[in-house]
Amino acid sequence: MMQFLSLDxxxxxxxxxxxxxxxxxxxxxxRQNSLTKPPGSLxxxxxxxxxxxxxxxxxxxxxxxxxxxxxxxxxGICAQGVNPFPQAVTAQMVxxxxxxxxxxxxxCRVVDADLEVIALDLDRPTADFTAHPAMxxxxxxxxxxxxxxxxxxxxxxxxxxxxxxxxxxxxxxxAAALLGGSVAEWVGPGTGADAATIARKTAAIExxxxxxxxxxxxxxxxxxxxxxxxxxxxxVLAARAARVPVILDGFICxxxxxxxxxxxxxxxxHCLVGHASAEPGHRRLxxxxxxxxxxxxxxxxxxxxxxxxxxxxxRAALECHNGMATFAEAGVSGG
Amino acid sequence: MMQFLSLDxxxxxxxxxxxxxxxxxxxxxxRQNSLTKPPGSLxxxxxxxxxxxxxxxxxxxxxxxxxxxxxxxxxGICAQGVNPFPQAVTAQMVxxxxxxxxxxxxxCRVVDADLEVIALDLDRPTADFTAHPAMxxxxxxxxxxxxxxxxxxxxxxxxxxxxxxxxxxxxxxxAAALLGGSVAEWVGPGTGADAATIARKTAAIExxxxxxxxxxxxxxxxxxxxxxxxxxxxxVLAARAARVPVILDGFICxxxxxxxxxxxxxxxxHCLVGHASAEPGHRRLxxxxxxxxxxxxxxxxxxxxxxxxxxxxxRAALECHNGMATFAEAGVSGG
Numbered sequence: 286m287m288q289f290l291s292l293d294x295x296x297x298x299x300x301x302x303x304x305x306x307x308x309x310x311x312x313x314x315x316r317q318n319s320l321t322k323p324p325g326s327l328x329x330x331x332x333x334x335x336x337x338x339x340x341x342x343x344x345x346x347x348x349x350x351x352x353x354x355x356x357x358x359x360x361g362i363c364a365q366g367v368n369p370f371p372q373a374v375t376a377q378m379v380x381x382x383x384x385x386x387x388x389x390x391x392x393c394r395v396v397d398a399d400l401e402v403i404a405l406d407l408d409r410p411t412a413d414f415t416a417h418p419a420m421x422x423x424x425x426x427x428x429x430x431x432x433x434x435x436x437x438x439x440x441x442x443x444x445x446x447x448x449x450x451x452x453x454x455x456x457x458x459x460a461a462a463l464l465g466g467s468v469a470e471w472v473g474p475g476t477g478a479d480a481a482t483i484a485r486k487t488a489a490i491e492x493x494x495x496x497x498x499x500x501x502x503x504x505x506x507x508x509x510x511x512x513x514x515x516x517x518x519x520x521v522l523a524a525r526a527a528r529v530p531v532i533l534d535g536f537i538c539x540x541x542x543x544x545x546x547x548x549x550x551x552x553x554x555h556c557l558v559g560h561a562s563a564e565p566g567h568r569r570l571x572x573x574x575x576x577x578x579x580x581x582x583x584x585x586x587x588x589x590x591x592x593x594x595x596x597x598x599x600r601a602a603l604e605c606h607n608g609m610a611t612f613a614e615a616g617v618s619g620g
Numbered sequence: 621m622m623q624f625l626s627l628d629x630x631x632x633x634x635x636x637x638x639x640x641x642x643x644x645x646x647x648x649x650x651r652q653n654s655l656t657k658p659p660g661s662l663x664x665x666x667x668x669x670x671x672x673x674x675x676x677x678x679x680x681x682x683x684x685x686x687x688x689x690x691x692x693x694x695x696g697i698c699a700q701g702v703n704p705f706p707q708a709v710t711a712q713m714v715x716x717x718x719x720x721x722x723x724x725x726x727x728c729r730v731v732d733a734d735l736e737v738i739a740l741d742l743d744r745p746t747a748d749f750t751a752h753p754a755m756x757x758x759x760x761x762x763x764x765x766x767x768x769x770x771x772x773x774x775x776x777x778x779x780x781x782x783x784x785x786x787x788x789x790x791x792x793x794x795a796a797a798l799l800g801g802s803v804a805e806w807v808g809p810g811t812g813a814d815a816a817t818i819a820r821k822t823a824a825i826e827x828x829x830x831x832x833x834x835x836x837x838x839x840x841x842x843x844x845x846x847x848x849x850x851x852x853x854x855x856v857l858a859a860r861a862a863r864v865p866v867i868l869d870g871f872i873c874x875x876x877x878x879x880x881x882x883x884x885x886x887x888x889x890h891c892l893v894g895h896a897s898a899e900p901g902h903r904r905l906x907x908x909x910x911x912x913x914x915x916x917x918x919x920x921x922x923x924x925x926x927x928x929x930x931x932x933x934x935r936a937a938l939e940c941h942n943g944m945a946t947f948a949e950a951g952v953s954g955g
Contacts, residue, residue, distance in 0.1 A: 321716050322723055323811040327925070328898055328918025370954040377952040381656050386945025388657055394943075395936045476658040563663055581916060582933065583663025590662070597932045598917065601730045608729075610721025617712040619705045 291426060292503060295522060299549045303528050305339030313338030313346070319611040329579065333557075333599050334606035340530045340555050341441060345607050351398040351596055352437050353444035354520055355382060355389060355589050358405045358428075358513035360451040361413035365489040367454040369477055372410065375450045379404045382448070382588075389446060389588040396597040398444055403435055405512035414458065414493040418508040425507040425515050432516030438527035444559070444596055445520055446534045446589020447513040447541075450476075453564065456540035458490045458509040460566060463502060463547045464573050468494065473536075473565040502547035514541035521545055521556060530555050532599070534592040535562035535585065539570045546574055557599075560584055560591030626761060627838060630857065634884045638863050640674030648673030648681070654946040664914065668892075668934050669941035675865040675890050676776060680942050686733040686931055687772050688779035689855055690717060690724060690924050693763075693848035694745035695786040696754065700824040702789040704812055707745065710785045714739045717783070717923075724781060724923040731932040733779055738770055740847035749793065749828040753843040760842040760850050767851030773862035779894070779931055780855055781869045781924020782848040782876075785811075788899065791875035793825045793844040795901060798837060798882045799908050803829065808871075808900040837882035849876035856880055856891060865890050867934070869927040870897035870920065874905045881909055892934075895919055895926030 313335045318324050325331060337346040357379050363372045381387045382402040393400040405428055411419040420428070436443060449455070453475035460471045468490045472483055497508035506515055518541055524531045533539050533556050545552040558571055561578040563585040571578055579595040612619070648670045653659050660666060672681040692714050698707045716722045717737040728735040740763055746754040755763070771778060784790070788810035795806045803825045807818055832843035841850055853876055859866045868874050868891050880887040893906050896913040898920040906913055914930040947954070 320723075321713065321721060322921050326811070326898075326919065326921040327723060328920065330917065330919065374953050377950065378656065381945055381950040381952060384945070384950065385943075386656060386950045388655075388662060388940045388944055391939035391943040392936050395932070395939050476661070563661075579917070580933075582665065582914070584661065584665065585663065586657050586661040594933065594936055597730070597936065598915075598929065601727050601929055601932065604726040604730050605723045608720075608726040609723055610716055610719070615712065615716040615719065615721050617716060618709050 298522060298526060299552065302551055303525060306342040309342050309344050310335050310339040312344035316344060317606065320609040321612055321615050321617050327605060330602035330605055333602040337530060337603060340528050342528065346603060347607065348441045348600055348603060350440045351442050351444065352440040353393050353398040353400045353589055353593055354435050355402045355446040355448060356405060356432060356513035356516040357402065357407060357448040358511040359407050359410035360449060360455055360511050361410045361419065362454050362489055363451040364413045365415060365485055367482065367486045367489055368451045368475065369482060370450050372450045375448060376407045378448050387588060388586055388590045389593060392590055392593040396593055396600060398593055398596055401435065403431065403516065405431060405516060411511050414497065414509050415489050418497065419510055420507045422507055428512040428515035429519035432519030433523035436520050436523040436529065438529065440529050442596065442599065443520065443524045443529050443531045444589050444592045445517055445531060445538055446587060446592060447517065447537050448588055449511060449513050452511060452513065452537050454486050454489060455509065455511045455514060456537040457486065457566060458493050459505065459514065459540045460543060460570055461490060462494055462505045462509055463543050470569065471566045475564065502544050506544045517541040518544050525552065525555050530557065532557045532559045532592040532595050534559055534589045535587055536564040536567040536570065537587055539567060543570060557595065559595030562591065633857060633861060634887065637886055638860060641677040644677050644679050645670050645674040647679035651679060652941065655944040656947055656950050656952050662940060665937035665940055668937040672865060672938060675863050677863065681938060682942065683776045683935055683938060685775045686777050686779065687775040688728050688733040688735045688924055688928055689770050690735065690737045690781040690783060691767060691848035691851040692737065692739045692742060692783040693846040694742050695784060695790055695846050696745045696748035697789050697824055698786040699748045700750060700820055702817065702821045702824055703786045703810065704817060705785050707785045710783060711742045713783050722923060723921055723925045724928060727925055727928040731928055731935060733928055733931055736770065738766065738851065740766060740851060746846050749844050750824050750831065753832065754845055755842045757842055763847040763850035764854035767854030768858035771855050771858040771864065773864065775864050777931065777934065778855065778859045778864050778866045779924050779927045780852055780866060780873055781922060781927060782852060782872050783923055784846060784848050787846060787848065787872050789821050789824060790844065790846045790849060791872040792821065792901060793828050794840065794849065794875045795878060795905055796825060797829055797840045797844055798878050805904065806901045810899065837879050841879045852876035853879055860887065860890050865892065867892045867894045867927040867930050869894055869924045870922055871899040871902040871905065872922055874902060878905060892930065894930030897926065
């Protein structure tokens, strides 16, 4: 399913959106209230269990397979000097992922997620958006479809992440275009930009916004985005079609999801924000989505690392939900 | 070691405190800076890895054995109607821990911690502190020693938790006595107290503070505390003697640790606060300790549940620290 995303297919999905199962949610909440603890005392763990119950359509949801997808792309905007690292680092980091040497590899091992890294035409960066649209419509749809096709509809949860030198600039541009506000409010240090680099990031984004103003969300994605952002959108849509809950990562991943939010806020109902990144714009994005991050541990790495760490909390939530005794089972008074 | 805690032994420990290994910390920080990520981008995970390196005395700390200790006690203050649950629930929950049905059992399984539950004379509650000191000096030292004796000096990290109907009242009393402020600021709903119960909690604590004013920290522990609070103090001290880092749980566990902080703030240098509880006084306690919780997920259950969940983050931190490639190893530019 979702192998052939098109603008029409996205509209059709929006018109007939798979929903969470309210009966399963209610049954899961009833179970939470029967477990040997004061009602509500597991806080967000209870909310996460009920959320999972709704999307998986069962009062006792399990995570047998957690899929983690990391999409990588390269960006023509790097010609504007927006990042201290050379663009070759994207492919080098993909090799590092493949060899098991990156943070996301270690965290996926701890939380038992199956990691797949998908490099999207790294030798063919998008265009510099200060001069041209970053991608054609065909390139955008291709990346959307590659993201959608990567999703295992049999997974119980999907962790999304990204890698791409220069892509905090992409994320800031998408955020400013779709949510408004001054560019400076959306621009941060990324991988470690100094003040001069930040000034170049800001100027490049301002030029891009001026050149590509007044576009609809998907045209904005094409004009200012990148392949990994489009792939994230495709994966979120494919996951929704299969009622697979999604854990979004940090600033870049969330900014990509904002494209879908701008199309139809309901498209993100099955998504959690795994953590609040230390990249300053992320909290503004989270607020714009009306979301609440699972973790706040000052991470700002990308790669899906914060989302994967949040999967550990989700696993604990479901272990409590499924494994705890009820007051009646345990013979504990007062339930 | 630490089998025979006494007031003199605590003073002797304070006078000759085991310290973190600065060379190991520095070497661990150097390693963090060499790993394939922008420096600092793993946020608190980097801090946690360096913290562990210092206390374990190696630049590559591991968690081969994580010990979780949950101490349970009963409290004479329950005669004042401070808790909606009957006191028998303490023993019922201990049986639930033993049978594997509580939240802490599930979370310990997820984060691979070895759980031990130590019931401290549940059939012999402490005295009602509105009328008498809760414990004699001998009872206090006995509980301190039982906590200390339970610590495995060969563990790599110690998770501490507690169970005891009525013990948010104990925690609020200790906090108010040791840190000052109005009693109302330290009193919250606990397991689900209504307004009338909260009023009784507040009145009971005010009476206790009036009766047991002007005492030193350990005498305050005896007068207002309970066996599980004393055992937590003993375990923190024994862990320090063995340079085993500690993860404190929520309001009650942290309030117990405040007794040690009042004796000598350095006694808690090896302790993390695992999470910020939804019990309102906990954030005030955390601020008084100058600590920062690892997690903020609205838990307010006790049992060590929040501390155990934080162990999952600590494990991820060390997996990244030990398992990631360096820039040189991975052939990634820009390190």
